[in-house]
Amino acid sequence: MEKKIYTPGILQYIPFFYVIWSDDLVSASEVNIVEKAIDGDHTLSDTEKVLLHSWLQVKNPPKNEEFKNWKQTISNSGTKLIEGETYPLTTFSQKVVCQYHETYPLNEQLKSIEVNLGIQPNHYNHLFEVEVEHSISAQTYDANEIAKILKGSHAPVIDAFQEFLLDPIFNWGIHRNKEDFRHVVLEQLKVLAQKGYGAMAYPAAYGGTGDMEGYATIFENLMYVDGSLTIKFGVQFGLFGGSIQKLGTKIHHDTYLTAAGQAKLLGCFAMTETGHGSNVRGIKTTATYDKKTDSIIIHTPGKNDNKEYIGNALHSKMASVFAQLIVNGKNEGVHAVLVPLRNKNHELLPGITVEDNGYKLGLNGVDNGKIWFNQVKVPRVNLLNKYGSIKEDGTYYSDIKNPNKRFFTMLGTLVGGRICVARAGLGGAKMALAIAIKHALKRRQFNDNIKIQEDLLMDYPSHQLRLTPLVASAYVYHATLDKMMEVYCDESQPDKRKVETQVAGLKSIITWYANNTIQECREACGGKGYLLENRIADLKGDVDIFTTFEGDNNVLLQLAAKGVLSDFKSEFNSAGFSSVLKLLSQQISDKLAMVNPLYSNKVDKEHLYNPKFHKHAFDYRTRRLTYTLAMRIRDYIKKGVPSYQAFLKVQTHLLALGKAYSVELAYNTYIEFTETIEDTKNRELFQKLGTLYALYEIRQDASWYLEQGYIGGTKSKAIRQRVERLCTELRPHIGVLVDGFGIPGHCITAPIAH
Amino acid sequence: MEKKIYTPGILQYIPFFYVIWSDDLVSASEVNIVEKAIDGDHTLSDTEKVLLHSWLQVKNPPKNEEFKNWKQTISNSGTKLIEGETYPLTTFSQKVVCQYHETYPLNEQLKSIEVNLGIQPNHYNHLFEVEVEHSISAQTYDANEIAKILKGSHAPVIDAFQEFLLDPIFNWGIHRNKEDFRHVVLEQLKVLAQKGYGAMAYPAAYGGTGDMEGYATIFENLMYVDGSLTIKFGVQFGLFGGSIQKLGTKIHHDTYLTAAGQAKLLGCFAMTETGHGSNVRGIKTTATYDKKTDSIIIHTPGKNDNKEYIGNALHSKMASVFAQLIVNGKNEGVHAVLVPLRNKNHELLPGITVEDNGYKLGLNGVDNGKIWFNQVKVPRVNLLNKYGSIKEDGTYYSDIKNPNKRFFTMLGTLVGGRICVARAGLGGAKMALAIAIKHALKRRQFNDNIKIQEDLLMDYPSHQLRLTPLVASAYVYHATLDKMMEVYCDESQPDKRKVETQVAGLKSIITWYANNTIQECREACGGKGYLLENRIADLKGDVDIFTTFEGDNNVLLQLAAKGVLSDFKSEFNSAGFSSVLKLLSQQISDKLAMVNPLYSNKVDKEHLYNPKFHKHAFDYRTRRLTYTLAMRIRDYIKKGVPSYQAFLKVQTHLLALGKAYSVELAYNTYIEFTETIEDTKNRELFQKLGTLYALYEIRQDASWYLEQGYIGGTKSKAIRQRVERLCTELRPHIGVLVDGFGIPGHCITAPIAH
Known part of the structure; x- marks a missing residue:
């Protein structure tokens, strides 16, 4: 040559x-x-x-x-x-x-x-x-600046809390025996309560600061310490204390709330029953008002109607029990009643049976148990009576006449817990990503060519592709959940039905995301990821159940989809349905006109990276799925198919809609958030993460988009290539991006991350 | 009206x-x-x-x-x-x-x-x-007949073994403390050895029956007892004993094999090193021949060059150590050497350091550890010298002159272990499916319409869709792995390179399948699936690591893809490459001619259920991916891009090819197997499962097929509907199908399955 x-x-x-x-x-x-x-x-x-x-x-x-x-x-x-x-x-x-x-x-x-x-x-x-x-990371961005953006207005609360977590009682350790583990977690819980963190979301009169949003950030941060502690904390202060705060009235607050917030009164939240997992309305436990003694009798009718998986069941002195309230022979629907479980010596009271749920895949520091009630009598005042009460004359009274509406109003007050679970899942995912990526930036992998230095694991395209979109999703979901909690806490908007629907969907996609992410991180770390000392294994076991509790994801997604169908306006019924259908039919035809062959084959970078394209694609999918779903249901109903059977036939369609709606919501919320970032350099980085999220999600559902003709084969390939390319482009910043999660360094104890 | x-x-x-x-x-x-x-x-x-x-x-x-x-x-x-x-x-x-x-x-x-x-x-x-x-299951098929078909010629071995498993020592229990757990597993191992199961694959002269295929079925069945026992069994008899059998010569057999098979000599297989997970060729441990003392000196050069995750490390008296053999200053490549670790009193010998790996996500009944060697001297005879020996005059000798070929020949003898790992994963998946489906056939779920009886979980379309394709896959992979072991054991075909490539790919897709399946079963059982007593949690933790050990799945898939590229003929090199490319180019154009618009939109049932369509679709995908991959690499190489960089750039493409190849192989192997089923009724059932597998897999990759224009949007939707339909059609038989796995009833201890 x-x-x-x-x-x-x-x-x-x-x-x-x-x-x-x-x-x-x-x-x-x-x-x-x-x-x-x-x-x-x-x-x-x-x-x-x-x-x-x-x-x-x-x-x-x-x-x-x-x-x-x-x-x-x-x-x-x-x-x-x-x-x-x-x-x-x-x-x-x-x-x-x-x-x-x-x-x-x-x-x-x-x-x-x-x-x-x-x-x-x-x-x-x-x-x-x-x-x-070689250089492991670029210095373009500053992890502290990024973390500050994520913390937002909660920075003072988070910073103080992370400082507090330096207390050696929060040091991570391996506890195989459940009794030992539960003891450790209980002690940690008490320390948190002493410092006022338990009561944080309660009013000042009961030791709190009324800061539910801050409480949610604390909750996520607890995942960096331990999953069991997080859940125990949520059960004691969020569910037990929260039910007193939100379903009770002043007398309950005055009697119990301060003690609950200080963990001096340990309690549990007895809702779920063995035979009726996600069907709260169908629970069998009864709370029958006995006029003679002016008391309420709590009773478990059948062997399989016991309360199940109740966290804190073995440590609690009291339970907030959900039961069918029967007054003068009439079932007034599900209500919560405070029932003492144990005396001062921690002996079970008469009529109460508690059984340990035993060992679980994870969360073995939480004492889950089953509870049976055999004709247990409590005073009338123990009914948490904000939404329904028994008057002195022994009659039932509620401001909300419609029993359905009453039920959903009560459940609605608990939606905050669902946001917290999603946040905890997200915290677990961030922790796993931080460990896996720090490891991948240290570990060198062999290659065939012995002349060349071994590459960092993170330099392999397959490694970039498996982890980078997950990092982008963490950013998107962080901003989304922050926003949801803000809306949920906004007192100026008392109607929470819309945010309930939204949270139902988001909790599902985010807890699934968390599980997938942790699994991917485990595999990305190889054998090292399998060792408990490296924390990912624990996260995996702990986060796993998040897809099931606080509402099974499949059930929640159907709830979200039904919310979309009824356009958040009214409960789904055949009367309101046809007008919704008409509306949808209008909108979908408008939108469909915009998808022409030129658009479906547009592959230039400007177009593919443009949020307008992403928004359009997500909006199109939600509308299209809603429209076709509504049409299918309408056709069944016109043929006289019972609506139950009709909904059964479209079940997988409902799930698809629930997911599509949630992804769209997350993306739009995130994009709005990025627009508030003042610094251009950082804003552009956050927007690049949004682009990766959007393209990755479109890619995940590419077969659907292709089937619809919304994208052509060339565009689909171009999107795939763009996802890979974006992962490569973000490679120099991936270390900074996981540091930007703001996980306290002392919590990342995994030896492989160092 | x-x-x-x-x-x-x-x-x-x-x-x-x-x-x-x-x-x-x-x-x-x-x-x-x-x-x-x-x-x-x-x-x-x-x-x-x-x-x-x-x-x-x-x-x-x-x-x-x-x-x-x-x-x-x-x-x-x-x-x-x-x-x-x-x-x-x-x-x-x-x-x-x-x-x-x-x-x-x-x-x-x-x-x-x-x-x-x-x-x-x-x-x-x-x-x-x-x-x-209501009727929970139809009586159309007989589970015993189905189980018999799956057992095939191994029925006597399996039946006897399952009978033997009734011994109370195999009763399942919860062992949280690792020392206790390891002790239980060791005792179980000894009982298996006493009964001759350990030596099963060894020649009769050493206590065995030479039945490697039977050994594989036993291995899968052990998963029904416990994952830790399965892996401990594999390490002792398959890896340690197997390395003596396959890499050693008569003197090693005579001295150690009988004792190894009886578990009287406990040993470990010390291959993996901390810094070099999947890169056996790059291990750092040295075995240097010292002519003066006629001995071999085993040495760990660096702090991070220790042997890692070595199963049986704490119980072993001896290790089969893989090291760079250096004779007269020349590195002859990786060889295995038997190194005593401990004396009769179980004290470590001089120069040997062993550290416990501690707690893991699962398999805590297996004693994994790290091992360092500090100038440990063993006699020359301890070299397992079937493929390379040091002669009496102190010179190195091997029949296989090419060091590369020698290395791969040695590793090739261990491919049986890879099949066994895939089988164990499959066993775990079957067990989880049996539990989840038995539960779903008992548990009634609420529905909105309180007038109608609560449905069985299994009657929900989403539940059918999430579990039925996984059952079908279990059948497909069972037959495939049986066949692979048969080919691997076939003495008349000494060249095992093709089966090695095949097993590399199959191990990957099957262990991933196993993990997904167990996770899906966990979620399908809700909170019940989270309790250890219901076994799924344990399976999840145990099977998880199967994607990493015996070769990381991503590495193995690339191996499989490179095997496809080189058409199984020679190692991938630039000389052979162009002819392969020419060949592929020929074939792909022939095939492409067959995909016309009529074909890509054919949606009738006969076509979609026809194995010809499935075979064509799988064959098309493999060829197309091979062709485009080869073209890309060729283009890079023509431009002078170093081949290492070229392969890095196509890494995700390689993974896609590896998967496509493996799925095609599994399907074709299964279809061949179904043709040997004599009874028409059962054959048709098996074939229906094959159809579900094929359509489900095509559906999983629908975006690719759509991008290629191989299927049109209408066909893609039709395939999705057919998958859902097939799941519904199989619903009455799903109970029989999981009983047909032939898991001994006494092993299914999960309370939710009863």
């Missing part, structure tokens, strides 16, 4: 051309960036510009011989590639020129190509076969 | 028409079945036939008014639906007629519709709003 000597002007472009052409992605818009740079480059002569342009014809790419010349020229220069430079490729190019010619300045046009094409060292660091000085 | 009275001839068809039209699936081929039945029905008058035909126009369906008449007629008849009948709908129809008219015979034509359309009671049991006598 003849050795070709290029002019300095040409030579400085050669490493760029070699990188661009050796890659798969040379789209029109990208060629455009390079062309503009060449045109604006005053260091080039006209002849040089012509030559460079001639090497940019997508339809007539440079010959292989030319490539080999380029490569040889670069390799022979013996230039060292330093990944840590601000513009590593531009600097490298300049140095190559200097090897063949005299000193040559850094070229601003090349810098612009490097930035605008998002070329990263891991694109090309093996390409030239030169010595490489 | 006017009440319409139909003639008996018409009336008997009405329940069928109501079911058919209320459903979504009325394809041309299905209408055809009904039309043929009507034409052949001699009980009908011509007028009646005309009327019935008029109700079968897909483009002009019966009016809603007509539907309501049908429904009212059926409901008013007050007929009870008995699901347990052989032909429940035909019998129901006959009874409806009898309510309005006189006695009327069972109609053979209706029976044929019922069978050929695959109409199942759970399609319609709520539809008529009549009383239903």
Whole structure:
């Protein structure tokens, strides 16, 4: 092969051309960036510009011989590639020129190509076969700034709490025996209560600050300490205390709330029953008012009607028991009643039976148990009577006449717990990602070519692809859950039905996301991820059940979908249905008109990265699924198919709609959030994460979009390539992105992360 | 509404028409079945036939008014639906007629519709709003017959083994403390060894029967007892004993094999190192021949070069240590050397350090540890020298001159272990499915309509869809792994390279399948699935690591893909590559010609259920991915991109090919297997499972098929509907299908399964 000597002007472009052409992605818009740079480059002569342009014809790419010349020229220069430079490729190019010619300045046009094409060292660091000085992370972004953005207005609460977590009682350890573990967790709980964290969401009169949003951030942070502690904390203060706060009235608050918040009165939340997992309305426990003694009798009718999986059941002195309230022979629906379980000596009171649920896959520091009540008598005042009470004359009274509405109002007050579970799941996912990625930025993996240094695990495309979209999702879900809690806590908007629907869907997709993420992290760490000391195994066991408790995900998704169907306006019924259908039919036809072949095959970067495209795609999916679902149900109902059977037939369709709706909601909420970020550099980073989330999600459901003709085959492939590309582009910042989660360093005890 | 009275001839068809039209699936081929039945029905008058035909126009369906008449007629008849009948709908129809008219015979034509359309009671049991006598399972198939087919020629071995497992020492229990747990497992291991099961795969001279295939079935069955026992068994007899058997020569066999098989000599298999997970060739431990003392010195050079996750490390007296063999200063590559670890009193020998790996996510009954060697001297004879030896004169000798080939030959002898791991994963999946499905056939779930009896969990479409394809996959993978072991053990075919490639891919997809299945079963059982007593939690923790050990799945898939690329002929190299490429290019263009728009939109049942379609779809995918992959690599190489970088760039493509290849292999192997089933009824059931597997897998990758234009949107939707339909059709047999796995009843201790 003849050795070709290029002019300095040409030579400085050669490493760029070699990188661009050796890659798969040379789209029109990208060629455009390079062309503009060449045109604006005053260091080039006209002849040089012509030559460079001639090497940019997508339809007539440079010959292989030319490539080999380029490569040889670069390799022979013996230039060292330093990944840590601000513009590593531009600097490298300049140095190559200097090897063949005299000193040559850094070229601003090349810098612009490097930035605008998002070329990263891991694109090309093996390409030239030169010595490489590796750099694990770029210094472009500051993890503290990012963490600050995520903390938002809760920063003071979070910072103080993380400081407090330095107390050695929160040190992580392995506790295999459940009694030992439960003891440790109980002690930790008491310390949290003493410091006032338990009562945080309660009014000031009962030791709190009324800060439910702050409480949710604390809850997520507790996951960095231990999953069992998190759930125990949620049961005691959120569910037991929360039921007193939200379903009780002043007398209950005055009697119990302060003690509950201080963990001096331990209690449990006895809702779920063995035979009736997600069907609260169908629970069998009865609370029968006995006028003679002016008391309420709590009773478990059948062997399988016991309360089940009740957290804190073994430590509690009292339970908030959900039961069918029967007054004067009439069932007034489900209500909560405070029932003492044990005396001062912690002996069970008469009529009460408690059984340990035994060992579980995770959360073995939480004392779950079963509870049976055998004709247990409590005073009338123990009824938590905010939404329904028994008057002194022994009659039932409620402001809410419709029993259905009453039931949903009561349940609605507990939606905050559902947001907290999703946040805890998210916390678990962040923790696993931080560990797996810190490990992947340290561990070098073998490759076939023994001449080259072993690569960092994080430099493998498959590793980038398996972890980076999960990091992006964590950012999206963080902002979304923050916003949901804000809406839920907004006193100016008392109707919570919309946010209930939204939370039902989000809790499902986020807890599933958390499980998938933790599993992916376990596998990404190989055998190391399997060892308890590295924390991922525990997270896996603990977070697993989040998909089931506080509402089974499949049930919740159907709830969300039904909420969409009824357009958040009224409960689903055949009267309101036809008008919804008409409305939907209108909207869908409007939208459908916009999807033409040009649109469904648009593959340029500007379009694919544009939030307008993502929003349109998500909106289209939700509407389309709603419309077709409504049409199917209508057809069944017109044929006289019983509505129960009709809903059974469309069950998988409902689940698809519930998911689609939730993803759209998360994306839109996140994009709104990013617009509030003042600093441009950071805002653009957050928006890039949003783009990755959107494209990844569209990709996950590509078969649906393709079936609908919403995207064509070419566009689908382009989206896949863009997802891979974005993962590569984010590679230098991935370390900063997981540090940006703001997990306290002392909580990341996993040896593989260090 | 006017009440319409139909003639008996018409009336008997009405329940069928109501079911058919209320459903979504009325394809041309299905209408055809009904039309043929009507034409052949001699009980009908011509007028009646005309009327019935008029109700079968897909483009002009019966009016809603007509539907309501049908429904009212059926409901008013007050007929009870008995699901347990052989032909429940035909019998129901006959009874409806009898309510309005006189006695009327069972109609053979209706029976044929019922069978050929695959109409199942759970399609319609709520539809008529009549009383239903539910039946949990149909009696069409016999679980024992099915189990017998799966056992095949290994039935005597399996039956005897399952009988033996009744020994109370194998009773399942919860062991939280690792020392206690390891002790229990060790005792169980010794009992297995005493009974001869440990030595099973060894020659008769050493206590065995040379039955490696039988050994694999035992291995799977051990998963029904406990995962830790399974892995401990595999380490002691398969890996440690197996390395002596396969890498050693007569002197090693005579000295150690009998004792190893009897568990009198406990040993471990020290291959993996901390820093070099899946890179056996790159391990750092050295075995240096010292001519002066005629001995081999085993040494761990660096702190992180220790052996890692070594099972049996704490109980072993000896280790089979993989190390770089250095003879006269020359590195002869990786060889195995037997190294005593402890003396009779179980004290560590000088120079040896062992550290416990501590608690893990699962398998806590296995004593995994780390091992360091500090200049440990063993006699020359301890080299397992079947493929490479040090002669008396101190020179190295091997029959296999190429060090690469020698290395792969040694590793190849261990492929049996990889099949066993996949089988153990499969066993775990079967166990979880059996528990989840038995539970779903008992547990009734609430529904909104309180008038109707609560449905069985298994009657929900979403539940059918989440579990049934997983059952089908279990059948497919069972037959596939049986076949792989048969090929692997076939002495007449000494070249094992092809089966190695195949097993690499299958181990990956099957262990991933196992993990997904167990997770799905956990969630399908809700909170019950989370309790250890119900076994799924343990299976989850134990099987999890199967995706990583015996080769990380991502690494193995790339191995499989490279095997496909090189057409199983030679190691991948640039010389052989171009001819492979030419060959592939030829084949792909032949195949591509067959995909025309007609084919890509063919949606009739005959086509979609035809194995020819499935085979074609899988074959197309493998070839297409191979071709495009080869083209990409060729382009990179032509441009002078280093092959290491080129392979990095196509990494995700390689993974896709590895999966596609493995799925195709599994399906083809299974279909061949079904053709050997003599009994028609059972064969057809097995083939239906194959169809579900194929359509489910195509559906999983629908976005790819759509992108390629191999299937159109309509076909993609039709496949999705067929998957749901097949799940419903299999619903009455799902109980028998999991019983057909042949798991011993006494092993299914989960309370929820009873």
